[in-house]
Each structure stands twice: as structure tokens, then as C-alpha cells.
Amino acid sequence: MQPEVSFVLPVYNKENALRYFFASLLAQTGEIPFEVVFVDDVSTDNSLAILEEFSAKHDFVRVISNTVNAGPSIRLNQGAEAANGRYLALFDCDEILAPNALEMLLSLAKQHDADMVHGRCRKTNEPIDKVLGPRIAEDFKLSIHKDPLERVLGRGMVRMTWLVERDVFIAAGGCDETVFVQDESLPLRLSAHAKCLLDTDMVLTMVPDVGSHISQNTLQLNHDRFLVYLNFLESHPELSHETRVKLYRKCVSAIKKARRDGAPIPMIPLFVRYVAGKLGFVDPDPSALQSYRNIFQNLSNIRHIKEVNC
Template identity: 70%
Template structure:
């Protein structure tokens, strides 16, 4: 029988936190059938051993093993291709789920006819073994957006707290596999094909400070952010001039932020392009961004998909 939801969860060296995440997953309330797909990305700790124990004890858990470390973008797509649920629950497995997170997000998706639902993560300084995620309940607000791409190009929605339809994920072709980190490309590509997004002001996960999040490498994030938007700009010449300018501006914003992390971009041209983009007085041609792309490609200490 097809489950309502498939959790699709890439894993890399999460042995110390997996038991706490999995406990919060098992504690999900409500009449929602789900499967769990863990995709191990060649962990060097005993994550795979732990995952195989879960699969051996629970028939709704599957583990995909790999021989090459490829990064979360590729691994998320790999897991989604194996998923059987109508919806995909996309989370980071070093966090703690609210006990009614899945039930509440699924109810919102169905009630509002949305193919994307996004929640919030709340950071905490407590060690993960002490973290308690409170139930969401019914006292939260949400907004509905019938132009998901417009919403995604506004305030960022990149935390992995998503419930999306399997059909949408496949239609959008998932994450951009040329970029190592999945967060930015996932939201953008899904939104470009979605009909409606629900942005819910509710805490669906608690986020301990584990000290190992790839998001702490801001140069990596801005490298990936730039490439995501450049690739999207190149692939969608049919978009309106306004949307193309906004996407172009995202690229320049990533360049500007990377420069603060000592990426070797000259200050004046970047600031000029940034201001010109803000006022819409710019030709958003991908060719004008190749200079920045080439510099990003030369940055050291950046994980790239080709480095497998």
C-alpha cells in the first residue's frame, strides 16, 4: 500500500545525532502512514551501521548505500527517485522534529491545495540529548502564495523543513546536481513548477548547534547560491524581464557576500552591479556573470560535485 509520506534523508557522518532524530521521527502523532529512506553518502563514522539497524528493526525504513561521496544534492534526488509516498518530507536528520510536525504539515497541504509547505526551524544552544520539541498545536499563522517563484525570490526559504508532493519534485527534476549543497536549488526549482506554497510560521524542528553544519561555511554557501541562480537564469530564458533581473540580483548578492569572506572580487564593479540590479537598470544576461563564475570556480576549499 502506498504510504502518505516518504521521508527522504541524506546522511553523512551523523552517528552522534541519528538516535535522537530517529526517536523524534518515531514519535510522530496522527494517522499518517510513512516510510523512511536514508541515503548514506559514504559516512566515515558508524552512521551506516546505525541506519542498517533501524532498517532491520522497522519494515518502513530503507537504507541506500553508496560507494562515492557525492553531496546532498545528488543524494536527495537519489532518495526521492526511490520514494513511494504521495508527499516527500525533506528534513535534516541532525534536528529534532516536533511530535505533530508531519501531521500538521500534511493537513495544511491538503486543506490549502498546496504542493509545497514550509515550516520553521528554531535554533537552540542545548545539546541534542536535552532538546525537547514542543507540539505545534493549532496556534500558528500561515500565508498562501499562488505565485511560488515570486515568494522564493523574496525572503529566503532554504531551511530543510519541507513537505512537497512527489509529483512536483519529479516535475521540477529535484535539486541542481551540479551544485554540492541542495538548499537553495531545491526551493527555487520546486517553486518554478509549483502551483501554491504555504509558508507556515510554526516550529517544525528544533536545531541544536552541533558545530558541523555545512551552512557554517558561508563561502561555500555563496559559491553554491551564485551557481544555482546562474544555472537557473541560463535555463529559463522564457521568464519575464522582472524575474530575470531578480534572479540576476541574487547572483550579484552572492558575489557581494562572498567578497566579505575574502573572495577576490573587485569592490567597485560588484557594488555598481548590485545597485544597478536593485533599481532594475541592468541587462540580466547570464554572459555578464561569467567573470564571477570563473572566479568562484577557482576558489580553494570549496566542495564541488566533480570532486567525488
């Protein structure tokens, strides 16, 4: 049977969580035909063996292995290219799904003819073997956005709790492969091609503490955030001046936070750009930010995609 939904799940060293995540995936309600595409990013623990065990037991599970660690941006794109479903369900596979997460997401997408649906997560101090995702009730809040880019440029939407149409993902080029982490680039790039975004407060996943995450490296996140918005600004000169100013502000905000985290960025020019951006008195020319690109690319303790030969 042709899957309606493809779960696309990059994996790197998730052996402590995979069995619990997969159990919550198998418990999904709604009789929805789906496939699962795991993309292993050269895990150094037992993750790949666990994934191959899943694949051997379930014919709807596929495992893509690799020989070079490339990061979640590239691996998510790799999985999406291989997927067969109309929709892509995009989650972190060290979390626990609500039992009706997929059913609710798909129902909303069809009801509102939406190509992007986003939900929430909730952190828990419970050990992962004790965590159960509570069933999503019907009293959740929902906002409908016919200008997805405007919504994405507002309050952040960086959690991997998405259902998106695969055609939109492919048309957008997926994640920005020049940056290691996909959190910022995925919604931004998708929103430029989507016609309707649904933002909900449904708690789709529970997030136990199962070890270190890339997100703990704030300098990496601000490095990636800056490059994502600068690349997008460069690639979309057709956008309105107002939208380009918002993108410029995102770049400057990432620079400011990176300086706070130790990046060697001169204060006075940055302060001038920050104030000018806040007041709207700025020409959002991406060439004015190129010197910061050079600073970011020379930071240590940062994963740069140029280091990866995929």
C-alpha cells in the same frame, strides 16, 4: 500499505544525532502511513551501522549506501527517485521533530491543495539527549502563495523543513546537482513547477548544536548560491523581465558576499553591477556574469561537483 509520505534524509556523519532524530520521527502523531529513505553519503563514523540497525527493526525504513561522497544535493535527489510516497518530507536528520509536525504539514497540504509547505526551526543550547520538540499549536501564522516563485525570490526559505509533492520534485529535476549544498536550489527549482506554496511559522524542528555543518563555510554557501541562481537564469529565458532582474540581483548579492568572505573579485565592476541591479537599470543577461563563474570555480576550500564521480 502504500506510504502516503516518504521521509527522504541524506546522512553524512550524524551518529551523534540519528537515534534522537529517529525517536522523534517514530513519535509522530496522526496514524499517517509513511516510509523512511535514508541515503548515506559514505559516512566515516558509525552512521551507516545505525541506519542499518533501524532498517533491520522496521520494515518501513530503507537505507541506500554509496561508495563516493557526493553531497546533499545529489543524495537528496537519489532518495526522492527511490521514494514511493505521494509527498516527500524533507528534514535534516540532526534535528528533533515536533510530535505533530507531519500531521500538521499533511493536513495543510490537503486543505489548501498545496504542493509545497514550509515551516520553521528553532535553535536550542540544550544537549540533544534533552531536547523535546514542543507540540505545534493551532495559532500559527500561514500565508498562501499562488505564485511560488515570487515568494521564493523574496525572503529566504532555505531550511530543510519541507513537505512537497513528489511529482513536483521529479518534474523540477530536484536539487541542482552542479552545486554541493541543496539549500538554495531546492525551493527555487520546485517553485517553478508548483501551483501553491504555503509558508508557515510553525516550529517543526528543534536544532541542537551537535557539531560542524556545511553552512558554517560561508564561501561555499555563496559559491553555491551564485551558481544556483545563474543556472536558473540561464535555464528559464521565458520568465518575465522583472523576475529575471530579481534572479540577476541574487547572483550579484552572492558575488558581493563572496568578496566579503575573501574571494578575489574586483570591486569596481561589482559595485557598478550591484547599484544597477538595485536601481533596476540592468539587462539580466546571464552571459554578463560568466567571468564570475570562472572565479567561483577556481576558489580553493570549496567542494565542486566536478570533483565527484557518482
